[in-house]
Amino acid sequence: MNTFAADVLGCKIPLILAPLAHLASNELIATIANAGGIGTLPVHRLKPEQTRERLQQIRSLTSGPIMVSFTGEWERDENLDVLLEFEIQLAMVFWWNAPRLIHRLQAHGIKVGWQIGTDDQLSDALSRDADFIIAQGLEAGGHVRSPHRLDDLLTLIRNRTDCPVVAAGGINTPSRAGQLVPSAASAVMLGTRFCASDEASNSDSDRTLLVDAKRESVVLDTSLRGDWPCAFRRRLTTGGDLDIPERYANTNVSEIESVLPAAQIVADFAKVLNQ
Numbered sequence: 310m311n312t313f314a315a316d317v318l319g320c321k322i323p324l325i326l327a328p329l330a331h332l333a334s335n336e337l338i339a340t341i342a343n344a345g346g347i348g349t350l351p352v353h354r355l356k357p358e359q360t361r362e363r364l365q366q367i368r369s370l371t372s373g374p375i376m377v378s379f380t381g382e383w384e385r386d387e388n389l390d391v392l393l394e395f396e397i398q399l400a401m402v403f404w405w406n407a408p409r410l411i412h413r414l415q416a417h418g419i420k421v422g423w424q425i426g427t428d429d430q431l432s433d434a435l436s437r438d439a440d441f442i443i444a445q446g447l448e449a450g451g452h453v454r455s456p457h458r459l460d461d462l463l464t465l466i467r468n469r470t471d472c473p474v475v476a477a478g479g480i481n482t483p484s485r486a487g488q489l490v491p492s493a494a495s496a497v498m499l500g501t502r503f504c505a506s507d508e509a510s511n512s513d514s515d516r517t518l519l520v521d522a523k524r525e526s527v528v529l530d531t532s533l534r535g536d537w538p539c540a541f542r543r544r545l546t547t548g549g550d551l552d553i554p555e556r557y558a559n560t561n562v563s564e565i566e567s568v569l570p571a572a573q574i575v576a577d578f579a580k581v582l583n584q
């Protein structure tokens with residue numbers, strides 16, 4: 310049994326669903342929690358009453374462990390009160406909201422993972438006592454903050470701290486997860502792989518784009534847009550070249566050969582992660 314999964318995450322399999330903006334359906338979150346991993350609800354732009362409704366619906370599907378993730382500085386503080394109503398034990402912070410929220414979450418007994426991509430961001434997370442670090446390598450789909458390949462980032466972190474580390478970015482196969490856990494990280498976090506699952510709330514044609522994508526279909530879009538200053542996105546150029554979460558994908562997307570039920574994906578990874 311992986312002690313980080315049991316003692317910190319409160320789950321059986323050291324596998325976390327990455328926050329996937331509006332692609333994280335209640336069914337996807339609950340299925341992963343029921344399968345032994347951690348289901349993650351991004352409170353991305355949700356009003357407190359919407360967060361309450363989402364958590365009620367998720368709780369009707371699972372009593373398993375749920376993590377709530379905060380992404381941007383616009384996210385509403387009132388959402389914290391809703392987490393307490395549902396006795397949420399885990400949260401994840403990223404970007405500007407991390408210094409603002411971490412101690413407020415921890416004051417309620419919530420364990421907090423801080424997603425980082427650089428040495429400076431690691432310093433911030435350690436100086437504010439993150440319970441665990443989420444290392445986002447440059448391979449990651451979506452908004453990317455790291456100039457470092459995941460393996461290099463994990464080495465950088467290990468040379469500085471014994472704080473538990475979750476590896477994220479470009480992990481699509483059980484064999485890759487097995488290279489990382491337990492030698493270089495305590496758990497993995499998967500985003501793009503679950504975008505190609507039956508329960509993700511993208512369309513069949515979006516999922517087909519992911520399964521058909523080649524390595525050269527993925528770019529790091531450095532144009533600055535919307536309300537995410539300095540936020541580069543790793544995304545597909547196929548399917549109309551749209552800058553939307555449905556097109557986010559990691560550098561290794563060509564490894565994803567089929568759309569699968571999320572429980573099957575978790576079970577395949579569990580064979581490697583729970584040895």
Ligand SMILES: Cc1cc2nc3c(=O)[nH]c(=O)nc-3n(C[C@H](O)[C@H](O)[C@H](O)COP(=O)(O)O)c2cc1C
Binds near residue numbers: 351378380478479
């Ligand atoms: C479709 C999609 C949406 C994402 N949305 C968010 C988000 O709302 N908040 C966040 O902190 N990270 C978000 N991310 C990035 C993840 O936190 C994570 O770093 C990344 O998915 C892990 O890499 P992978 O996609 O290579 O597995 C998103 C990633 C994808 C692919």
